[in-house]
Structures are given as structure tokens and as C-alpha cells.
Amino acid sequence: MRLFLVALACPIAAPALAAPKIFDFKDPKEMSAVSLSLDSALEPMVGYAKGISGTLTFDPQNPSAAKGKLAVDVNTVQFASDGYTATARGYALNGQKYPQLFLTVRKVESVKRVSANEYRGVLLADFTCRGITRPKKLQVSATYWPGRAEERTNGSHQGDLLVVRTAFDVSRREHGISEGIPDDLVGDTVRVGVGVVGIWYAPKPEPPAGPVKRWAVEVEDRDNPELVQAELFGPKDGRKLRFTIGERTLEGNVGEERDGLVRFAIGPNPLIGEAQGEIRTTGSSLAGSIQTKERNIRVHGRTVEAFPAAPKLPERVPAEGFAGLGIVERMRAHSVTGMTVARLRDNKVEEVGAFGFLSAGSEQAVRPDTRFLAGTMGGPCLSVAVFRLAQAGKIDLSKPANAYLGNTPIPKGENGWGDEVTVAHLLMNTSGLTHHKFVGYRPDVPIPTLSQLLQGSDPAQLEPLKVMTKPGTVANVAAVNEALLQAIVENAAGVPFEAAMREWVLNPCGMTSSTYAPRPDLDSPATTALGHYSSGHPMLNRVHVYPTAGDSGLWTTAPDMARFLGEMAKVLRGLLNALVTDFALLKTVQSEEQTLGMRRGKDGTFFRGGDPYGFYGQFWITPEQGSGVVVLQNRMMSWRLANEVRDLVAAAGGQK
Numbered sequence: 001m002r003l004f005l006v007a008l009a010c011p012i013a014a015p016a017l018a019a020p021k022i023f024d025f026k027d028p029k030e031m032s033a034v035s036l037s038l039d040s041a042l043e044p045m046v047g048y049a050k051g052i053s054g055t056l057t058f059d060p061q062n063p064s065a066a067k068g069k070l071a072v073d074v075n076t077v078q079f080a081s082d083g084y085t086a087t088a089r090g091y092a093l094n095g096q097k098y099p100q101l102f103l104t105v106r107k108v109e110s111v112k113r114v115s116a117n118e119y120r121g122v123l124l125a126d127f128t129c130r131g132i133t134r135p136k137k138l139q140v141s142a143t144y145w146p147g148r149a150e151e152r153t154n155g156s157h158q159g160d161l162l163v164v165r166t167a168f169d170v171s172r173r174e175h176g177i178s179e180g181i182p183d184d185l186v187g188d189t190v191r192v193g194v195g196v197v198g199i200w201y202a203p204k205p206e207p208p209a210g211p212v213k214r215w216a217v218e219v220e221d222r223d224n225p226e227l228v229q230a231e232l233f234g235p236k237d238g239r240k241l242r243f244t245i246g247e248r249t250l251e252g253n254v255g256e257e258r259d260g261l262v263r264f265a266i267g268p269n270p271l272i273g274e275a276q277g278e279i280r281t282t283g284s285s286l287a288g289s290i291q292t293k294e295r296n297i298r299v300h301g302r303t304v305e306a307f308p309a310a311p312k313l314p315e316r317v318p319a320e321g322f323a324g325l326g327i328v329e330r331m332r333a334h335s336v337t338g339m340t341v342a343r344l345r346d347n348k349v350e351e352v353g354a355f356g357f358l359s360a361g362s363e364q365a366v367r368p369d370t371r372f373l374a375g376t377m378g379g380p381c382l383s384v385a386v387f388r389l390a391q392a393g394k395i396d397l398s399k400p401a402n403a404y405l406g407n408t409p410i411p412k413g414e415n416g417w418g419d420e421v422t423v424a425h426l427l428m429n430t431s432g433l434t435h436h437k438f439v440g441y442r443p444d445v446p447i448p449t450l451s452q453l454l455q456g457s458d459p460a461q462l463e464p465l466k467v468m469t470k471p472g473t474v475a476n477v478a479a480v481n482e483a484l485l486q487a488i489v490e491n492a493a494g495v496p497f498e499a500a501m502r503e504w505v506l507n508p509c510g511m512t513s514s515t516y517a518p519r520p521d522l523d524s525p526a527t528t529a530l531g532h533y534s535s536g537h538p539m540l541n542r543v544h545v546y547p548t549a550g551d552s553g554l555w556t557t558a559p560d561m562a563r564f565l566g567e568m569a570k571v572l573r574g575l576l577n578a579l580v581t582d583f584a585l586l587k588t589v590q591s592e593e594q595t596l597g598m599r600r601g602k603d604g605t606f607f608r609g610g611d612p613y614g615f616y617g618q619f620w621i622t623p624e625q626g627s628g629v630v631v632l633q634n635r636m637m638s639w640r641l642a643n644e645v646r647d648l649v650a651a652a653g654g655q656k
Helices: 002-008 082-092 327-333 375-391 423-427 450-454 479-493 497-509 558-573 583-587 639-652
Strands: 021-024 033-038 045-049 052-058 067-073 100-113 118-129 132-145 159-171 189-201 213-219 226-233 240-245 248-258 261-266 275-282 285-291 296-303 338-345 348-356 598-600 606-610 616-622 627-633
Touching: 021 159, 045 082, 052 159, 052 189, 100 132, 118 159, 240 261, 327 338, 327 348, 327 639, 338 558, 338 639, 348 558, 375 423, 375 479, 375 497, 375 558, 375 583, 375 606, 375 616, 423 479, 450 479, 479 497, 497 558, 558 616, 558 627, 616 639, 627 639
Parallel strands: none
Antiparallel strands: 021 052, 021 189, 033 045, 033 189, 052 067, 067 100, 100 118, 118 132, 132 159, 159 189, 213 226, 213 296, 226 240, 240 248, 248 261, 261 275, 275 285, 285 296, 338 348, 338 627, 598 606, 606 616, 616 627
């Protein structure tokens, strides 16, 4: 997916170095700045200004023709002292009469290309301050980054970047700055440092001509799938297939189109090279793939009349709990449709919040008992089930895992390490197995069982198991460890996984609304949230189904997860609880970094997050205080909002 989006950042029809381009230095990230250094005997000072604007015309093939003008807003000048800031903006620079400082490029005296993208040279320029202009001779470096504009614009625009750096001295006497102040208080020389980024915004592609077919397409990805627009258009002898996401486009030439089959080729480009693709349409459905040199990118979608705009929350949004914290406003800023939050105090649920809707366009409000897919955030529940079965004598943590895996054993391998992996190694992520994450399956495709998956039925989801390092020697978080623990729970408990988890974890913790059912209430989703892409669009298939339920398949509520964490906070402090009685056994599977699937931060806080298709969730607990926060959302990769809400909710409850 990342390769696909990189390709979208650079339309292959446009050559990388074509003609002079006008770079806009008004930085949308507000990171560009000018530094101001004043040395004196008594008060050396350093300040900055960030109100940068202006343009520079630059041709990478002819850099000596560069010209342009940059401006700095005086009212953005800032020093450590508020008093000196006010003096600098007023008395020193007279910002009311002269609101901007200017640097105008008159001529490029010399320039040398020192690498593929970097240039160094000497510019003749004019610097204007307080209406007084003085000539300057500047040593300048410039770095040209074709196709990198989306990284500076949060993915909203394609184009190029130009990074410019220089430094020069200004005499305050020559510009009438702070006249009459002794040099031992304010030196005459002001050192100006410039580090700014300009953006060339690529023009939008021409609208499709000729007969047009249009689809909303999911570009499948292990970490962050995206919804993009696909358009098939053009005359019969020049058909094209264009993919568009936001301002970014990727075009291919159609080589064959018949009976619902479209084969296309993406020409040479500097980022992914040539690629071949094929899509097949059946009725309103589309499925296919794009083959690059590095990987095969799968796509699927459905016909649309027009590509839907990213949904926005309506003016009135249901909100319950945590009043006055501005949570709905933060949801708007992050394109999140629905969320639940719970706060823990003294190991008990103190307050629950419910905000927004089950799905974009729905009128059904999220409630405190609404289920969200937790993903790997539910991993600690699985670890606790394994441990409780060990407490009950049904599992020996020190035994080889293969003793409990039946027809899905870990292969012995050439080193014999597969037979050395114990249940404890799986619990502590020291098995030597490696596997990043499971992505689940669309509900409309055949779904293998866990046993079939572990036996290698779908290498795209799980490659054949291989122990890469000697068990017990290296800690490496791997989703396959939890898939194997799920199989161990089923075999040791002698009942289906859902029933085992209910008996050993959910019921003891009072998690009455939680379930491992693959598709709970989706046909009547009064209490189940539906998934959304990181853009905020609803997922085409609403949810994904996970045979690896122990790793990614827990549907839970914020108060249910908080109840589980309340018991775990007691466990971590050695207090009476509903889950652990054998603390000596517990020590054998603890480390500085983790306890029963919960990661331990440097500050002593325990946390775990999950990002299954369409959702994002995270929890944090501080065992010593019995405090914590749970956040569940129905939008992918929304970790920034989760962190913001955690801080708001914790602070409102007097928690650190």
C-alpha cells in the first residue's frame, strides 16, 4: 500500500524535471522559520519568526535563473522574554508601520549542483527592514525534492518541495533598529538564519474524457488500507485507468478491455518502476491487482456514480459523559465517526463516555454498551486465559507448545528449535517466531479456520511457520504467538474458543457485553460499531473476520475492557483479584517489558493498542493508582486522537 500511495504522489505522465516551477513558501505545517541572534556583552539573545510567505521561481535544469521574494511577518517575531518580544515587534522593528521584512533575490551569481537534488551557490539579494533596503551577498544551499509535497501537506496535495537555507548579518544601525541603545545591551550585528520549505503544487489532472466507468476501490494493505477512486475513460484506441486519492493520481494505459476484464500498464517512473495490472468486473463489483517489482497489490471495489466525499460529523452529535472536554470537536478534527471512552479509578470504572455514530451516515448513536473491534488490544485477555488454564493444571507453561497444538504443530526446523518452543515462550514473545500482524478476511470471501491457516492454507496471511532464533533468547512481538496460544486454549479447555474465553476471562471479569463471535449483530447493528478507513469513509465490507480471534477478534466495550483492566491492576500489585492466585507462577512469565500481554512503559504504565481493519483502540493503566483510560474508535490508525482523549480524560480525573 505504501508503494501504491508513493506512486500516486508522482503522476507518471509528467517528467520530474520539466520547466520552471513557482514554489510557495507559506508552509502548511508552520515549521519554516527565520532565526535572529543578537550578541552583546551583557544580554546575548536568540529569537525566531515563523510567519513566512512569498514565492521563488526555480528550474532544477536551470537553477541560475532562480528569482523570487520572501517575506516575514514582524508580529511572529518571538524571544524568550515576553517583554523583549513586545519591544522587538514594536520599538525595534515598528511592526505597525512596517509589518513585514523582505528578502528579494536579484541575481544568481554562481551555482553548482553538488548531488542529484542539492545545489549550492551565491545569490545577490536585497534585504528590507523598516522600509530601508540594503544589498546582500548570500551563500545559499537548496535541496529539490520531486514528488514529496504530500509529506508536507498531510497527503492533500501532490507536487515538489524546495528546501532553502542561508544565513547573513544585518546591521541594526543601517536599518534604524533600536537607535540609541548601547551596544553592550544590544549588539549592532543581528545574525539572520533562514531555513524554509517551498511547495510547488502540481496542477490537477484533466477530467476524464470519453465514456467513463467509475468505482470506489479499496487498496488492500496490511497496515493501512485506503479507499480510492478508479476511473476507466478515454476513446476506444486510447483508454486509460486512473486511480485518485485526494489530490494524488496514478494513471495506466489500457491494453485490453473485454467481457469485464481490463488489463493495463503503468509506464516507467522514478519511484516504483513499471507495473502491470488487471481488474475484473462482475455486475457492480470489481476485483484485481497491481503487480510492481516489489509486491502484488490487491484491490476490490464497487461501481459508483460519483466518488463519495469524506464524511463529516453533522452539527448535532450524540455525546454522553466527560462533558466539557471538547471530545466531539477533536473527533471532527480527526474524521472519527464514533468513539467510547472509560476511565478507571481505584480499580473500578469511574466514568464512561459515548460519542458519535455507529457508522458515517447512520443516525444510530454510539452507546456505552456499543461493541468495537479491539484487535491486538485484546491480546492480554488471551494471555490471561492461558495462564488461568495453567493455574487449573490444564496447561504446563514449561512444556513444549507442540504438546498442546495437535495437528498444527510448530515445525521442528533444521535446528530443532520448533520442538523447544514452550507455552511460556509464546506468552513472553520469545518463541523465535516472527510475524507482524493478521489482516483478517472480507466477509464475502471464503474464510479458513484457524487450523487451516496455521497449516499454511493462505501464505498471504501467514507464511509457513519457522523459528528464526533460539527460543528464549530474543523478545520479538509476533502475532503468530497469539494465534498459537488460541489453538492451545481451545485444545486445553476442550471447548470452542469463544466458550473457553467466556468461562476463563469474560465472565470472571464481568465483561458481559464482550464476545469473540466473528460478526456480532452486523445485520441488526444496534450495539455494534462499523469500521472506517483512515480517511473517514465507511469500509466497503463494514468489518473484517478474523480466524485468529485471540489476536484480533475481540468485540468489546470501553467499560468491559476497563473492568478487565481493574482486575489486572490488582494482579500487578499482588492484590486479591478475580484472575490470578498463583503469583509465584506468574513471575515465571513476567519480564521488565511485559506481563501477560500488556506492555510496560518506562514510567511504569502498562498499555496495549489494536488497529484491526476499520478500528483503533488503546488502553493505559497505572497499577499503583488503580487508574487508567480505555479508548475505542471506529476509524483506522487514529492513534493521535486516542492520545489526545487519554490526556483530556486523565487530566479531568486528576490522573497523570
